[in-house]
Amino acid sequence: MLFHDLNEDVVAEILSSCDVHTVLCVSRVNKHFRAIALEKQLWMLLLRRLAFQGFIDLAPEETFVTQTTSDLIDEVKCLIFGPKTWSPTWSSPPIPKRQIILPFKHERPLESRTHSITLLPGGRHFVFHDQASLRFFDAATGRVVCSYQHPASIQFWSYAMSGGGDETFVAMAGALNQCV
Numbered sequence: 774m775l776f777h778d779l780n781e782d783v784v785a786e787i788l789s790s791c792d793v794h795t796v797l798c799v800s801r802v803n804k805h806f807r808a809i810a811l812e813k814q815l816w817m818l819l820l821r822r823l824a825f826q827g828f829i830d831l832a833p834e835e836t837f838v839t840q841t842t843s844d845l846i847d848e849v850k851c852l853i854f855g856p857k858t859w860s861p862t863w864s865s866p867p868i869p870k871r872q873i874i875l876p877f878k879h880e881r882p883l884e885s886r887t888h889s890i891t892l893l894p895g896g897r898h899f900v901f902h903d904q905a906s907l908r909f910f911d912a913a914t915g916r917v918v919c920s921y922q923h924p925a926s927i928q929f930w931s932y933a934m935s936g937g938g939d940e941t942f943v944a945m946a947g948a949l950n951q952c953v
Contacts, residue, residue, distance in 0.1 A: 777805070784809050789818045793849055816845035821895075825934070828852055830896025893941065894934060902930060907943065921945075 776784070788796050788810060796819065800810030809815070817837050823829050829852055837845075851857075858867040888903040898918060901908045907930060908920040921943075929946040 777803070781809060785812060785815060789815055793819055793823075811842055813842045813845065816842055816849075820845055820848055823849070823852065824895040824897075827894040830892070893932070898941075900932070907945065909941070 779787075784806070788799060791799075796810050796815065800807045820829070829848065856867065857863055858865070888901065891900045891902070892912070893899060893909075897912055899910050899912055901910065904926050906920060906922045909918045910916065911918050923945070931944050933942045934940065935942070
């Protein structure tokens with residue numbers, strides 16, 4: 774069976790597992806493939822994959838609903854060409870594209886040398902680390918997704934993400950505050 778004989782849903786499913794370059798190449802074949810390649814759902818999947826791979830930080834999921842396919846494609850163009858403010862013809866100064874301000878409550882006083890905040894790939898979660906705890910937050914809502922308290926100091930930690938950013942594996946190392 775030839776590719777152009779496949780059902781629309783099958784072609785869309787195949788394109789959803791391709792990279793952006795392949796989707797753009799297929800869109801140039803004919804009007805039928807172009808219509809499939811311009812589906813909003815396809816570009817949402819492509820953007821999620823780019824976010825998981827660490828190329829872009831996504832806005833909260835709700836913004837996909839209000840964005841058009843053209844807006845989603847512009848996100849990818851910005852990744853390739855850079856923001857419009859980089860253009861020599863652009864006259865106004867750069868402004869933040871997205872800003873999320875989170876009300877953050879911390880139980881203990883913050884000391885700059887004992888805490889850090891790390892935004893995880895994809896921009897959907899961030900980690901707050903202080904001497905005795907790690908807390909994972911949803912960046913869109915500020916809600917604590919997961920937390921870990923340790924009686925001793927957590928000196929080093931690392932993470933690996935899988936499952937499209939739905940799973941995070943964390944390794945921690947610390948020292949007990951005891952002399953032997």
